[in-house]
Amino acid sequence: MSPTPQHTSALVLFSGGQDSTTCLAHALARYPRVETLGFDYGQRHSVELQARTVVIQQLREQFPEWRERLGEDHLFDLGVLGQVSETSLTRDTAFKMEASGLPNSFVPGRNLLFLTLAAALAYRRGIPVIVTGVCETDFSGYPDCRDDTMKALQVALNLGMDHRFLIDTPLMWIDKADTWRLAERLGHESTVPGGGQALVELIAEHTHTCYLGDREHRHAWGYGCGSCPACELRAKGWLGYRAG
Ligand code: ZN
Secondary structure (H helix, E strand, O other): OOOOOOOOEEEEEOOOOHHHHHHHHHHHHHOOEEEEEEEEOOOOOOHHHHHHHHHHHHHHHHOHHHHHHEEEEEEEEOOHHHHHOOOOOOOOOOOOEOOOOOEOOOOOOHHHHHHHHHHHHHHHHOOOEEEOOOOOOOOOOOHHHOHHHHHHHHHHHHHHOOOOOEEEOOOOOOOHHHHHHHHHHHHHOOOOOOHHHHHHHHHHHHOOOOOOOOOOOEEOOEEOOOOOHHHHHHHHHHHHHHOO
């Protein structure tokens, strides 16, 4: 399903990372009114939650036309996730890959929960579109990020809420290099002079992806430890983007 004129507003699942920030820019370029939703589930590193606030503030300051469209930011307390799963995101255990091929940070079905809560909020707020940065290309290990999962969930939510939501997944089939390129294009298509590079630099400087919460080491692609899987993916994407 593609957006139609009745898709006047969107709710973006926004974590403060590279992907969800690119999704937020996508939504701001595409929908007249945009709200954001984040989840606080006791992340070990509150830098993620701080990044959300800073990114929104920077988008407002640097892109006046998007400031007009950017509405409320919602933050839901999901401490229950810490009870569900022993995970490196919520406890002081080191990040590692499990025999299943999934990182031990993986919370089974987490995106199903996120999107169900997003739909409940969107219903209450009269918002027809939910935007999420799920992607099959780089992290095929996450079954709740797959396109089939999203399509099935869209059907389930629409049946279960007797509604007509569209789940918009702009990153589903692109890799991390193309995610940087998408950000550059979205910024470029804004009315801000030099907006392409400005948005890329905003994302590099202010978004947070590193699993270890490292905000000390600045690389061309942003802050991070440089060696966790999230940093490796982000760095590889940046190199691909810079290589053209
Ligand atoms: Zn890292």
